[in-house]
Amino acid sequence: MRYAYYPGCSNHSSSIDYDESTKAVFSALGIRLIGLDDWNCCGTTAVSSVDPLVSMALSARNLALVENHGYETLAVTCNSCYSMLRRAGDYCRDSAFAPAMTSVLASVNRVCQGRVAVRHVLDLLVNDVGVAKIRAIVRYPLNGIKIAPYYGCLIGRPKASFDDSEFPTSMDELLSVVGLEVVPFDRKTKCCGSTLMTSKEDVALALNEEILNESVQRGADGIAVLCPMCHLNLDAYQSKINKKFKTSYNVPVLYFTQLLGMAMGIGEKDLGLFRATGARHKLLKKVSV
Amino acid sequence: MSDIKVGVYVCHCGTNIADRVYVSGVAEFAGSLPNVVVARDNQYMCSDPGQEMIKKDIKEMNLNRIVVAACSPRMHEPTFRKCLESAGLNGYQFEMANIREHCSWVTEDAEEATEKAKALVAAAVARVPYHEALYERFTDMCSRTLVVGGGIAGIEAALKVAASGNQVVLVEKEPSIGGNMARWDKTFPTMDCAACILAPKMVAVSQNDNITLHTYSEIEKVEGFVGNFKVTIRKKARSVEMDKCTGCCLCYGKCPVKVPSEFEAGLGTRKAIYIPFPQAVPNKPVIDRATCTYFKNGKCGVCRKTCPTGAVNYEQEDELLVEEFGAIIVATGWQTFDPALGSQWGYGRYDNVYSAIQLERLVNASGPTKGKVVMKDGRSPKSIAVLHCIGSRDKNYHEYCSRLCCMSSLKLALLLKEKTKGEVYNFYIDIRSAGKGYEEFYNRVMEEGVHFIKGKGAEVIEKNGKLVVRAEDVFLGKYREVPVDMVILSTACEARSDAARVAQVFGIQRSRDGFFLEAHPKLEPLRTATEGIYIAGCCQGPKDIPDSVAQGAGAAAEALSLIAAGKVKISPVVAVVDANKCAGCKICLPLCAYKAISFDSISKVAAVNEALCKGCGTCAASCASKALNIKHFTDEQILAQIKEVLAV
Numbered sequence: 045m046r047y048a049y050y051p052g053c054s055n056h057s058s059s060i061d062y063d064e065s066t067k068a069v070f071s072a073l074g075i076r077l078i079g080l081d082d083w084n085c086c087g088t089t090a091v092s093s094v095d096p097l098v099s100m101a102l103s104a105r106n107l108a109l110v111e112n113h114g115y116e117t118l119a120v121t122c123n124s125c126y127s128m129l130r131r132a133g134d135y136c137r138d139s140a141f142a143p144a145m146t147s148v149l150a151s152v153n154r155v156c157q158g159r160v161a162v163r164h165v166l167d168l169l170v171n172d173v174g175v176a177k178i179r180a181i182v183r184y185p186l187n188g189i190k191i192a193p194y195y196g197c198l199i200g201r202p203k204a205s206f207d208d209s210e211f212p213t214s215m216d217e218l219l220s221v222v223g224l225e226v227v228p229f230d231r232k233t234k235c236c237g238s239t240l241m242t243s244k245e246d247v248a249l250a251l252n253e254e255i256l257n258e259s260v261q262r263g264a265d266g267i268a269v270l271c272p273m274c275h276l277n278l279d280a281y282q283s284k285i286n287k288k289f290k291t292s293y294n295v296p297v298l299y300f301t302q303l304l305g306m307a308m309g310i311g312e313k314d315l316g317l318f319r320a321t322g323a324r325h326k327l328l329k330k331v332s333v
Numbered sequence: 334m335s336d337i338k339v340g341v342y343v344c345h346c347g348t349n350i351a352d353r354v355y356v357s358g359v360a361e362f363a364g365s366l367p368n369v370v371v372a373r374d375n376q377y378m379c380s381d382p383g384q385e386m387i388k389k390d391i392k393e394m395n396l397n398r399i400v401v402a403a404c405s406p407r408m409h410e411p412t413f414r415k416c417l418e419s420a421g422l423n424g425y426q427f428e429m430a431n432i433r434e435h436c437s438w439v440t441e442d443a444e445e446a447t448e449k450a451k452a453l454v455a456a457a458v459a460r461v462p463y464h465e466a467l468y469e470r471f472t473d474m475c476s477r478t479l480v481v482g483g484g485i486a487g488i489e490a491a492l493k494v495a496a497s498g499n500q501v502v503l504v505e506k507e508p509s510i511g512g513n514m515a516r517w518d519k520t521f522p523t524m525d526c527a528a529c530i531l532a533p534k535m536v537a538v539s540q541n542d543n544i545t546l547h548t549y550s551e552i553e554k555v556e557g558f559v560g561n562f563k564v565t566i567r568k569k570a571r572s573v574e575m576d577k578c579t580g581c582c583l584c585y586g587k588c589p590v591k592v593p594s595e596f597e598a599g600l601g602t603r604k605a606i607y608i609p610f611p612q613a614v615p616n617k618p619v620i621d622r623a624t625c626t627y628f629k630n631g632k633c634g635v636c637r638k639t640c641p642t643g644a645v646n647y648e649q650e651d652e653l654l655v656e657e658f659g660a661i662i663v664a665t666g667w668q669t670f671d672p673a674l675g676s677q678w679g680y681g682r683y684d685n686v687y688s689a690i691q692l693e694r695l696v697n698a699s700g701p702t703k704g705k706v707v708m709k710d711g712r713s714p715k716s717i718a719v720l721h722c723i724g725s726r727d728k729n730y731h732e733y734c735s736r737l738c739c740m741s742s743l744k745l746a747l748l749l750k751e752k753t754k755g756e757v758y759n760f761y762i763d764i765r766s767a768g769k770g771y772e773e774f775y776n777r778v779m780e781e782g783v784h785f786i787k788g789k790g791a792e793v794i795e796k797n798g799k800l801v802v803r804a805e806d807v808f809l810g811k812y813r814e815v816p817v818d819m820v821i822l823s824t825a826c827e828a829r830s831d832a833a834r835v836a837q838v839f840g841i842q843r844s845r846d847g848f849f850l851e852a853h854p855k856l857e858p859l860r861t862a863t864e865g866i867y868i869a870g871c872c873q874g875p876k877d878i879p880d881s882v883a884q885g886a887g888a889a890a891e892a893l894s895l896i897a898a899g900k901v902k903i904s905p906v907v908a909v910v911d912a913n914k915c916a917g918c919k920i921c922l923p924l925c926a927y928k929a930i931s932f933d934s935i936s937k938v939a940a941v942n943e944a945l946c947k948g949c950g951t952c953a954a955s956c957a958s959k960a961l962n963i964k965h966f967t968d969e970q971i972l973a974q975i976k977e978v979l980a981v
Contacts, residue, residue, distance in 0.1 A: 210677040210792075211676030230794045231794070261797075
């Protein structure tokens with residue numbers, strides 16, 4: 045099995061550990077993720093509010109590269125890239141938008157028909173690989189650890205894909221297969237604020253406080269995430285949140301691929317665990333015990 | 334065809350046609366066409382003066398073919414056929430050119446519209462010389478009526494038909510009649526108890542000598558045509574012999590199996606042998622074979638041992654009845670939207686999120702809590718939110734308004750206020766209280782101190798041990814979070830999950846929302862595209878009780894006016910076989926959707942049953958030897974028409 049792989053900008057900067065752990069887990073399962081040469085930004089956030097067409101065309105250029113190489117499926121880690129790339133594919137197939145897309149892409153000598161299936165790595169692990177295969181290679185079940193599954197808002201938006209857009213459950217299943225105790229979590233798909241953190245920090249901090257709060261209320265030892273933006277906001281802003289809301293959160297936030305990798309016995313280095321911020325060590329310590 | 338004399342009449346239809354089509358120009362053009370003796374235009378051709386004009390011309394100018402260019406033949410073809418007949422012509426020596434729906438209403442440019450109108454008129458003029466005089470026939474019919482569905486609409490229809498002295502067979506899928514209404518506690522706006530007003534009607538059904546009741550039965554097959562339907566009814570094995578059972582209830586007291594009760598919307602339990610609810614008609618139990626221990630592993634048999642009259646019969650089998658009917662009334666009802674489909678409302682996840690129908694059972698004196706409104710932990714709720722439009726007015730689920738839930742929500746809010754003395758919040762988009770006494774009822778509920786928040790309940794979450802409803806309060810222009818103990822989801826009224834299958838059995842069409850389609854949205858609300866099959870109640874669309882009752886009675890009137898005539902008219906527009914041309918290949922036999930074609934094994938040619946044939950033309954199109962033709966739609970007629978349309 046092999047898939048074309050789109051890392052997205054974050055996986056080369058703030059979420060190198062997501063990139064590393066994803067590759068490690070897929071490799072342990074015997075699946076090749078083939079990197080794309082010459083990929084570009086998916087066009088999310090800033091560009092999309094300035095010029096929606098250009099932002100869509102940016103994504104479509106990536107899809108054009110995948111089509112050119114003859115791959116059918118593109119594996120994506122970031123929820124935001126996932127949402128953009130999926131929409132770009134739809135736009136290329138939709139007769140109302142296709143002509144505009146074609147002409148923008150023509151200016152960079154690219155053609156995109158929207159044939160590529162854009163799939164999130166969570167979707168691939170649950171629906172292509174299947175939980176049975178994952179269960180089979182678990183060496184160190186993460187028993188006794190409670191985890192809050194946080195999916196982020198874009199996994200099922202603008203339209204539901206492989207899971208319910210309001211209350212998805214596929215990651216819950218995956219995490220329990222590796223021995224984790226998945227706590228009920230209402231705020232699974234509540235927005236983390238994404239780049240609002242840079243423009244309207246007050247609002248974004250409040251959104252993240254609510255998510256952290258529920259994870260603590262539910263008695264979770266940590267939060268599993270599957271999007272670099274969610275990770276950044278929930279993890280790196282805890283001290284700011286603590287200051288603003290007079291709280292004392294010290295919640296470990298890990299990528300779900302890191303948790304799977306640990307259970308599979310993949311080394312700390314390969315999963316990027318050494319890149320941890322302070323809180324993460326709490327959970328890692330519990331694992332090693 | 335030198336003796337053909339055509340009169341052409343072009344209608345203005347007020348401004349409907351004249352706004353786009355240069356009507357007098359079309360009439361002038363028509364006057365120049367071959368065979369046309371006279372061509373005129375008129376404000377309203379369907380009016381008495383318009384018709385008189387045609388009659389006068391027929392008499393004075395010896396016209397023998399008439400073309401009217403006006404609206405759709407679906408509107409006024411019968412009008413003009415009658416007009417021709419009263420002037421001594423055959424009604425089929427007439428053709429209508431549709432220059433309204435097909436032309437003026439759908440064309441922007443006046444010149445283009447006029448050109449199109451001319452083409453349509455020319456085509457009609459070219460067609461009429463080939464028209465032949467055709468005659469409608471009448472056939473005998475059966476005077477019995479079949480009513481399918483024993484909810485309030487079906488009950489009303491059955492009682493009204495039976496009151497005329499005609500025979501009715503009422504078929505209900507469930508073990509008891511009563512339908513959804515039997516599950517309601519109170520009815521708006523009068524707050525009288527649903528069971529109290531429904532039960533007398535249910536009993537009246539069981540006591541009426543003209544009504545034969547088949548509960549726990551379904552329609553398997555419908556054959557035949559208006560006046561002469563042949564219907565196969567499957568009486569599912571009840572496992573209890575109705576004539577022996579006295580309804581003493583000893584059997585289910587001893588039954589060891591407990592399963593969630595459908596009637597109690599999953600809140601209470603019932604036994605495997607059970608009577609669905611206390612007022613059930615017939616008040617005799619049924620064994621649910623899917624959960625009964627005896628049927629699962631052959632052990633048990635307690636109910637058979639307990640029954641003092643030996644009525645329990647495990648060996649009973651389904652029974653198939655084939656009966657004849659003149660008319661059929663379909664009143665198969667509706668179901669509530671499953672709120673679990675919208676995970677944002679927390680139904681099925683939080684203990685104290687209930688659907689409206691569950692609350693109906695909670696507040697009901699014979700319900701699982703004997704009428705007490707309590708939370709799962711037994712406490713009485715101090716604050717309750719009622720969320721309107723769950724599944725309705727929402728493009729993710731149903732775009733339509735379910736009509737009855739606003740009033741039902743108000744009723745439930747009032748009951749909750751009275752029973753709990755707590756705070757009750759209604760989250761609504763708009764309050765739709767159109768109905769007699771409905772707005773007054775809304776005012777009363779407001780005066781009783783129920784809170785109204787204009788904003789749809791977007792989601793329900795749990796926070797600090799309480800349910801929190803989130804909504805945008807559009808009056809305040811603010812986002813609100815209201816903590817409550819209990820949430821009620823006022824779910825949409827939707828087409829039943831088996832509506833597609835039922836529609837197929839009866840040959841009924843469905844509208845985009847899944848409900849059964851009426852013949853005309855305003856003027857034929859109870860008829861369907863199939864003659865002799867009528868619809869009533871919520872199977873056609875969401876309705877409250879008064880409307881369902883009115884439709885049930887209306888459908889009865891439709892059936893009775895058919896039966897009272899004693900004969901059914903058969904259209905002459907049917908397929909005919911030219912036995913000399915028929916090669917006997919039998920291709921047409923399986924193609925006929927109405928099973929109207931048979932094969933004559935002696936003469937080895939196809940034969941058409943004119944009573945069954947609908948004149949659809951499928952056979953004629955498929956016949957390789959051109960032996961099949963449709964009267965009034967012959968090849969000559971259609972080709973002449975097409976040639977002219979393309980020529981202008």
